Amino acid sequence: MTEALLAVRGITKAYPGVVANSDVSFDISPASIHALLGENGAGKSTLVKAIYGLVRPDAGTMTLAGRPHAPASPREAREAGVAMVFQHFSLFDALSVAENIALGMENPPPLRDLSARIREVSQDYGLPLDPGRTVGDLSAGERQRVEIVRCLLQNPRLLIMDEPTSVLTPQEVAILFSTLRKLREGGTAILYISHKLEEIRALCEKATILRGGRVVATCDPRERSARQMAEMMVGGALRAPARAEVPVGEVVLAVERLSAPSPRLHGMPLRDVSFAVRAGEVLGIGGVAGNGQDELLLALSGEMRVAPGMVRLKGEDVGALSPSGRRMRGLLCAPEERNGHAAAADMTLTENAFMTARMRKGLTRGGGFVDWRGARAFATRIIETFDVRTPGPEVTARQLSGGNLQKFVIGREILQRPEVLVVNQPTWGGGCRCGGGDPAGAARSGRTGGRRRRRQPGSGRADGDQRPFRCPERGAAVPRPPRGGAERGGDRADAGWSARNGGRPCRLTVPPRPAPACSRSAPAGHGRGAGHDHP
Ligand SMILES: Nc1ncnc2c1ncn2[C@@H]1O[C@H](COP(=O)(O)OP(=O)(O)OP(=O)(O)O)[C@@H](O)[C@H]1O
Numbered sequence: 362m363t364e365a366l367l368a369v370r371g372i373t374k375a376y377p378g379v380v381a382n383s384d385v386s387f388d389i390s391p392a393s394i395h396a397l398l399g400e401n402g403a404g405k406s407t408l409v410k411a412i413y414g415l416v417r418p419d420a421g422t423m424t425l426a427g428r429p430h431a432p433a434s435p436r437e438a439r440e441a442g443v444a445m446v447f448q449h450f451s452l453f454d455a456l457s458v459a460e461n462i463a464l465g466m467e468n469p470p471p472l473r474d475l476s477a478r479i480r481e482v483s484q485d486y487g488l489p490l491d492p493g494r495t496v497g498d499l500s501a502g503e504r505q506r507v508e509i510v511r512c513l514l515q516n517p518r519l520l521i522m523d524e525p526t527s528v529l530t531p532q533e534v535a536i537l538f539s540t541l542r543k544l545r546e547g548g549t550a551i552l553y554i555s556h557k558l559e560e561i562r563a564l565c566e567k568a569t570i571l572r573g574g575r576v577v578a579t580c581d582p583r584e585r586s587a588r589q590m591a592e593m594m595v596g597g598a599l600r601a602p603a604r605a606e607v608p609v610g611e612v613v614l615a616v617e618r619l620s621a622p623s624p625r626l627h628g629m630p631l632r633d634v635s636f637a638v639r640a641g642e643v644l645g646i647g648g649v650a651g652n653g654q655d656e657l658l659l660a661l662s663g664e665m666r667v668a669p670g671m672v673r674l675k676g677e678d679v680g681a682l683s684p685s686g687r688r689m690r691g692l693l694c695a696p697e698e699r700n701g702h703a704a705a706a707d708m709t710l711t712e713n714a715f716m717t718a719r720m721r722k723g724l725t726r727g728g729g730f731v732d733w734r735g736a737r738a739f740a741t742r743i744i745e746t747f748d749v750r751t752p753g754p755e756v757t758a759r760q761l762s763g764g765n766l767q768k769f770v771i772g773r774e775i776l777q778r779p780e781v782l783v784v785n786q787p788t789w790g791g792g793c794r795c796g797g798g799d800p801a802g803a804a805r806s807g808r809t810g811g812r813r814r815r816r817q818p819g820s821g822r823a824d825g826d827q828r829p830f831r832c833p834e835r836g837a838a839v840p841r842p843p844r845g846g847a848e849r850g851g852d853r854a855d856a857g858w859s860a861r862n863g864g865r866p867c868r869l870t871v872p873p874r875p876a877p878a879c880s881r882s883a884p885a886g887h888g889r890g891a892g893h894d895h896p
Pocket residue numbers: 376377379380381399400401402403404405406407408750751759760761762763764765790792
């Protein structure tokens with residue numbers, strides 16, 4: 362039997378009110394792709410952060426290639442041979458690929474030498490990348506390649522990847538998988554976190570499954586179905602959400618010839634976008650990210666005002682109204698970025714519940730005083746109804762795992778009974794308990810892009826493509842069914858979601874391809890959402 366590359370023994374990490382990792386032990390073999398699975402809040406991120414030196418465990422030990430591994434910082438972890446590609450890229454849009462990579466190195470070589478190295482590594486691993494290109498002009502997949510090449514230049518023994526395919530197109534996923542297989546052949550071990558169980562089955566030879574911070578199972582994903590793995594994750598039989606028939610009503614949201622410049626550097630202007638959404642209908646907005654989806658959300662939420670006649674809610678022109686004005690009328694939005702846009706990271710869940718629900722849930726009284734008891738009760742209801750795993754409404758948003766915060770944000774809006782709900786990337790970080798091709802047919806996760814990515818030729822759907830589809834891949838406008846329509850029935854967030862959208866086929870609209878945006882000067886990816894009204 363080969364000696365483990367990484368041996369984790371009894372890792373325990375507690376936060377106030379939560380044991381994120383409890384006595385976790387497992388081994389990663391050299392030259393293997395090892396999946397780390399678990400529901401939202403199971404403790405996956407905490408564990409990989411411990412391996413990468415971002416979290417100090419309270420107890421337990423690790424050895425890497427036979428040596429004690431207790432990194433006090435990511436730098437120490439990198440020196441020991443551990444590299445990590447995060448779900449969110451940390452790149453400067455205004456700088457070139459080579460400059461971005463140099464920024465992350467302790468002692469970067471001259472830029473020309475570094476560029477030659479980048480070309481070499483990217484060719485070796487089938488990751489096409491031009492070191493001279495500006496990062497702001499790259500697609501999601503190319504940005505991820507920058508991060509991967511940055512890691513590969515360190516010759517890691519262990520590469521950790523946190524939900525790497527959630528921002529990629531199917532073509533980019535295929536490239537990534539072939540790179541990871543090459544890395545494995547070259548002797549690198551990969552620790553792979555994903556909620557997409559069909560991908561795990563295709564890629565990984567071993568999986569460690571966490572539940573409630575503990576290792577509950579280990580398996581060979583090639584020998585298990587996605588459903589079996591999902592059941593190991595949740596610790597019980599999966600119930601497929603029932604899709605209720607919902608009658609389609611009148612047009613509630615009409616967008617007509619919507620054109621507007623992007624308020625963001627490297628943003629994408631909206632050009633002549635038209636669609637209508639009826640009560641009880643789900644409209645999916647598809648397309649590779651960075652092609653106007655974010656701007657569309659801003660134009661609908663009221664964070665970006667638009668010219669008369671372009672956005673109508675139940676016949677009323679709301680294009681000049683503020684986010685509050687639109688909320689009053691029932692147009693609610695849940696933006697993509699959880700921390701800093703959809704929620705304030707350092708505020709409690711009660712405060713975050715109050716922030717968007719104060720008007721519709723009547724959470725002020727006596728001339729504008731906050732009704733804290735009401736706000737707390739509303740936050741508690743969101744937590745209970747949407748199965749948000751947290752000690753209670755007084756924890757801060759930052760303390761929630763990514764998927765649990767996502768459930769809280771979406772639940773907060775749904776429980777306000779919107780006339781129209783606009784959600785951007787609702788399954789991002791939320792996970793899919795059954796994976797893409799799951800026979801149980803539970804809610805599917807399919808994020809095709811992340812932040813500010815520009816479409817590359819051949820990297821996504823053709824312009825103007827319009828065809829029916831069922832699952833909101835990139836963003837969706839979900840109007841409330843007519844009164845008396847299906848209410849949330851199940852005890853899980855995704856069950857309620859399905860009931861609300863009624864499983865109705867919807868149209869797919871891809872915004873027309875605009876001219877490339879030009880600005881190069883901003884260090885982007887930082888301060889997103891700053892300067893906007895809260896939706
Ligand atoms: N800094 C923190 N402070 C307090 N609690 C935390 C902190 N980080 C994580 N937790 C808690 O630890 C638990 C495990 O969180 P973790 O982020 O590791 O889960 P996860 O499996 O990665 O979830 P997801 O799939 O939703 O990202 C959660 O209950 C979370 O709320």
